[in-house]
Amino acid sequence: MELVGLPPEFLKSLEKAENDKFKVVLRSHHVSPILELCKVGSTRKSVAVAYGRRCEANLSVLEKLIQLRHKLARLLGYPNYAEYAIDRRMAKSSTKVFEFLEKLSGSLTESASKELSLLKELKRKEEGDPFGIEDLPYYVKKIKEHQFDLDFGVVKQYFPINLVLSGIFKICQDLFGLRFEEVVGSEVWHQDVQLFSVFDLSSGELMGYFYIDIYSREGKYDHTCVVALQNGSWINSTRQIPVALLISQLQKEVDGRPGLLRFSEVVNLLHEFGHVVHHICNRAPFARFSGLRLDPDFVEIPSLILENWCYESSSLKLISGFHEDITKPIDDEICKSLKRWRCSFSALKLKQEILYCLFDQIIHSTENVDMIGLFKHLHSKVMLGLPMLEGTNPASCFPRTAIGYEATCYSRIWSEVFAADIFAMKFHDDISNQNTGIHFRNKVLAPGGAKDPLEILSDFLGREPSIQAFVDSKAHSV
Ligand SMILES: [Zn+2]
Structure with a gap:
């Protein structure tokens, strides 16, 4: 009864405890489905509380880490760790990051408030007040399911791997003025691996090579990523050709038929292939600044x-085709729904991400912060008055700020915001315009790490990048 709403296959995957109850482990593959699908508010709350306090011992470790980071930054002449971490990045200073996050958060308030009132209203009808932060995943999912007639199981039928891949190749070749050619009979480490050469369409110059190793198999590295096998550079007027490798874990065949991709996997594959194109089109003269050795x-x-x-x-049709008849691309209604679904109810979730970014930025730019007090204060300030869930300790289980993204958690949103600006300004009205694509290749991809990124983007846009297009894209999130 406590897990009503969860699908039978999920329940089947759970172990049973001695008292015959289901055992839930505090890992995202158990917690996320419960927070999104469980109809019982008290279950969602107790799981959210347990999950939000799962690593309380980490808090003192984090405090120690921060002290040591500040100490190291001071040794190098910086006032605090955040200034050290950001100094050589596009954002340049912690002050700029605060300005960016505060401005973005403020601009999202109107859309987020509309979302919140609809969510509160739905909870009032279904379970009664009050609405807590732990209710966010469940009610966002519920509202989106109600708003959109989108069955992702059906959508998947339109994305056979080979078709998606050839569509991605076509999009990138046409847009950036490139030509890909498979190198047949090349020496590779597994029969599934393919090697391609990349030529400039107009001059015929060999620009680089890429391998794709996208099918899962036993013992293979299990992440999706692009690896730079060789960076491009000039050595005594001879060009060293860049070589990239795209690794993924897709199912090659299921029951004797070509594997089908989930929509999120299609997006992910195009994203990763973007890194391959970037790697090959980067013309920075020194290997240190070419390939993907760029400002994070x-x-x-x-x-x-x-x-x-x-x-x-128009582009979705290039990468889709019904698996039993690939001449039938995905229909217009599904395309439109996917586009609206992407932005729907996204402002409040974004504010939640901004909250974590602000927390990360404050603890890395100030000494001796009361972390629990700070998180409580920020939560209610950023999340439109919603309090932090009582009994949790989010500061202690936020791995990005502990290792890997310390003082730089903002970077993901930063990149999304400026990507939205460029797309809206330059590509939105004509996504297949090769002149714009080649201009982008020459102005944005080619300079690589040899030019200041802010200059690169300003050069391409004809003005400094702005947050407006991103904010506008969230304006109709409800
Ligand atoms: Zn990426």
């Missing part, structure tokens, strides 16, 4: 721009 605030922007091609009818 900048490196994701081109791939995030390309993701938009998955949400426009």
Whole structure:
């Protein structure tokens, strides 16, 4: 009864405890489905509380880490760790990051408030007041399911892997003025691996090579990523050709038929392929600045721009075809729904991400912060008065700020915001315009790490990048 709403296959996957109750482990593959699907508010709340306090011992570790980081930054002449971490990135300073996050959060308030009042209203009808932050995933999912007649199981039928891949190749070749050619008979490490050469369409110059190793198999590295096998550079007037490798874990065949991709996998594949194109089109003279050795605030922007091609009818048709008759592309209604679904009820979730980014930025730019007090204060300030869930300790289980993204959690949103600006300004009205694509290739992809990213983007846009297009895209989130 406590798990009403969860699908039978999920329940079947759970172990049983001695008292015959289901055992839920505090990992996202158990917690997320419960928070999104469980109809029982008290279950969602107790799971959210347990999950939000799962690593309380980490808080003192984090406090120690922060102290040491500040100490190291001071040794290098910086006032605090955030200034050290951001100094050589596109954002330049912690002050700029605060300005960016505050401005973005403020601009999203109107859309987020509309979302919140609809969510509160629905909860009042279904379970009664009050609405808590732990109710967010369940009610967002419920409202979106009600608003959209989108069955992702059906959508998947339109994305056979080979067709998606050839569509992605076509989009990138046509847009950026490139030509890909398979190198047949090349020496590879597994029969599934393919090697392609990349030529400039007009001059015929060999620009680079890429391998694709996209099917899952036993013992293979299990992440999806692009690896730079060789960076481009000039050595005594001879060009060293860049070589990239795209690794993924897709199902090659299911029951003797070509594998089908989930829509999120299609978006992800195009995103990763964007990194391959970026790697090969980067013409920086030194290997240190070419390939994907770029400012981390900048490196994701081109791939995030390309993701938009998955949400426009004309390009979506190039990468889709019904699996039993690939001449039948995905229909216009589904394309439109996917585009609206992408932005629907996204403002409040974004504010939640901004809250974590602000927390990360404050603890890395101030000494001796009361972390629990700070999180409580920020939560209600950023999340439109919604309090932090009582009994949780989110500061202690926020891995991005502990290792890997310390003082730079903002970077993901930063890249999304400026990618939205470029897409809206340059590509939105004509996504297959090769002149714009080649201009982008020359102005944005080619300079690589040899030019300041802000200059690169300003040069291409004809003005400084702005947050407006991103904010506008969330204006109709309800
Ligand atoms: Zn990426």
